[in-house]
Amino acid sequence: MRVFWLIPILLGQLLNARVIVVSVDGMRPDAVTILGAERLPNFYRLRAEGSFTDNARTDFHFTNTLPNHTSMITSRPVQGPCGHGLTVNAGNSNLHTQGYKAGMFDVAHDHGLSTALFSTKSKFATFDGSYDAENGAPDLVGEDNGRDKIDVFNFDFRDESSVDLYLNQMASNLWDLSMLHISLPDSAGHSSDWNVEPGSNYMNSIITVDGYLGQVFQMIDDSSELAGSTHFIVITDHGGTFGTRTHTDPLIPTNYTIPFYIWGPGVKAGGDLYELNPDFRDPGTGRPELNAIHPPIRNSMIGNLALNLLGLPAIPGSCANRSQQLRVNDPPNFTSLYPDLSPTEDANGNGQSNFFDYAIGANPIGTDRPALSPRFTPAGLLVHQRMNVTDVTPAYEISADLIRWAPLLRNATYLSISSEESSNGRWLLLQVPTFARHAYFRQVFERSE
Numbered sequence: 001m002r003v004f005w006l007i008p009i010l011l012g013q014l015l016n017a018r019v020i021v022v023s024v025d026g027m028r029p030d031a032v033t034i035l036g037a038e039r040l041p042n043f044y045r046l047r048a049e050g051s052f053t054d055n056a057r058t059d060f061h062f063t064n065t066l067p068n069h070t071s072m073i074t075s076r077p078v079q080g081p082c083g084h085g086l087t088v089n090a091g092n093s094n095l096h097t098q099g100y101k102a103g104m105f106d107v108a109h110d111h112g113l114s115t116a117l118f119s120t121k122s123k124f125a126t127f128d129g130s131y132d133a134e135n136g137a138p139d140l141v142g143e144d145n146g147r148d149k150i151d152v153f154n155f156d157f158r159d160e161s162s163v164d165l166y167l168n169q170m171a172s173n174l175w176d177l178s179m180l181h182i183s184l185p186d187s188a189g190h191s192s193d194w195n196v197e198p199g200s201n202y203m204n205s206i207i208t209v210d211g212y213l214g215q216v217f218q219m220i221d222d223s224s225e226l227a228g229s230t231h232f233i234v235i236t237d238h239g240g241t242f243g244t245r246t247h248t249d250p251l252i253p254t255n256y257t258i259p260f261y262i263w264g265p266g267v268k269a270g271g272d273l274y275e276l277n278p279d280f281r282d283p284g285t286g287r288p289e290l291n292a293i294h295p296p297i298r299n300s301m302i303g304n305l306a307l308n309l310l311g312l313p314a315i316p317g318s319c320a321n322r323s324q325q326l327r328v329n330d331p332p333n334f335t336s337l338y339p340d341l342s343p344t345e346d347a348n349g350n351g352q353s354n355f356f357d358y359a360i361g362a363n364p365i366g367t368d369r370p371a372l373s374p375r376f377t378p379a380g381l382l383v384h385q386r387m388n389v390t391d392v393t394p395a396y397e398i399s400a401d402l403i404r405w406a407p408l409l410r411n412a413t414y415l416s417i418s419s420e421e422s423s424n425g426r427w428l429l430l431q432v433p434t435f436a437r438h439a440y441f442r443q444v445f446e447r448s449e
């Protein structure tokens with residue numbers, strides 16, 4: 001009868017999941033690596049016990065505070081068809097002038113979770129106002145939890161007292177989703193410079209922030225409710241550039257290059273987020289377009305990441321990390337998902353090998369017919385690929401007679417006209433040459449491990 005215990009234990013775990021997001025305004029990734037583990041024990045705890053990258057990206061067009069925080073909260077870029085459209089960096093703005101822009105607080109609150117936002121800049125009143133009892137959307141999910149999506153909003157321009165108040169209240173309120181904004185590095189950068197020489201005002205501000213992160217860690221470690229079930233995300237809105245005392249030019253690498261840290265249960269210790277997520281590509285020093293097929297990891301992904309860690313769906317209308325595909329542990333592969341299955345056999349008898357079913361995102365042991373791929377459409381070749389795995393390399397072949405096949409493209413996502421994510425893969429529309437009067441196309445998969 002022991003098996004009956006399994007269900008209540010699992011449910012309890014789900015209900016206790018919490019996410020704390022700390023946004024450190026104006027934080028450059030190299031400030032951390034230059035100062036090192038001895039001076040920044042808590043940043044280095046995030047690096048050793050969690051997964052991270054020192055090469056995430058801000059928004060493409062904007063490297064300033066309010067537009068980027070809006071991107072984090074809504075998981076949208078600032079501009080473009082999916083953009084949230086908030087381009088101003090001041091005041092108490094209305095986020096919904098061009099249609100309602102739901103955010104991570106909407107989804108969490110509508111599902112009955114508690115939420116809080118502690119900020120050190122007055123412009124964050126934009127979020128309090130846009131998601132309040134008047135301007136927040138009606139809750140159409142389950143029980144009505146109201147239109148005010150942020151249970152507790154606090155503004156205090158002093159980091160130290162804001163952090164203290166947050167820690168005090170969090171210890172008793174145990175908000176399911178909370179965001180704490182710290183602005184000291186940004187003010188140090190503006191008043192002195194983004195000087196990454198140890199001893200500078202800017203670098204000393206990073207050491208102070210490390211102490212705040214240590215206080216958050218201590219609260220988690222000391223709390224029986226938080227320890228072992230809380231995820232801790234550390235992110236920033238933008239970097240900053242030495243010699244300019246500012247960070248607003250989106251073309252400058254030191255403005256758009258940012259760190260991204262995630263720590264908590266199930267997160268790979270010492271994991272590199274790009275290695276864990278082959279569909280997101282380390283951009284080097286570059287500045288990839290918003291619609292890049294292999295986008296970089298951006299700060300806008302944290303909204304949908306936080307919800308994923310809470311077991312909740314993505315933000316309606318969002319597009320950054322829309323399928324919540326950003327992984328914080330090793331990607332699955334055929335062997336880990338189907339340890340008892342031979343890749344070459346056909347378990348469900350659908351005429352495709354188990355590995356082929358898996359490679360196009362179908363279930364090799366399911367009874368559903370897989371979405372057969374590729375399909376030739378007037379717009380191009382439509383193919384389906386499994387996303388976020390390391391053991392599949394798709395290639396495409398062309399034939400005029402179905403007998404002789406010639407290679408057409410390998411790993412050819414760069415030829416894609418458009419892509420659309422599905423539940424466990426991605427539809428890609430490929431442009432193919434139309435030199436043959438009759439041409440057949442097929443998709444083959446190389447299996448690499």
Ligand SMILES: [Zn+2]
Pocket residue numbers: 026065186190247
């Ligand atoms: Zn600033």
